[in-house]
Amino acid sequence: MTNQEYEAACVTAAKVYDRFEGQHKLRQIDGHIAQVEKTLVSLLEMRREIVNQYNLNKCEHDFDYNPKDMRGQCVKCGVQKQ
Numbered sequence: 780m781t782n783q784e785y786e787a788a789c790v791t792a793a794k795v796y797d798r799f800e801g802q803h804k805l806r807q808i809d810g811h812i813a814q815v816e817k818t819l820v821s822l823l824e825m826r827r828e829i830v831n832q833y834n835l836n837k838c839e840h841d842f843d844y845n846p847k848d849m850r851g852q853c854v855k856c857g858v859q860k861q
Contacts, residue, residue, distance in 0.1 A: 780788075830836050842851030842860050851860035 838853060838856040838858070840853040840858065840860070841855055843854050844851045852858070853860075
């Protein structure tokens, strides 16, 4: 084996190792992403439960009255008072 062939073989082996190392790092990061996504789903579910438990998704209307017809409209959500 000549010196040039040896160098070419070393470069090829290094590229293969770099590719393997890169794939390994990607698998690790994909695993972390999957775990974070599971945690996010759990936290969003907990948030929905809190919103429902304390009725935080309901508007406490703050009516502003129109002097022409005395019909009020909520300044927060826009619903009109009958």
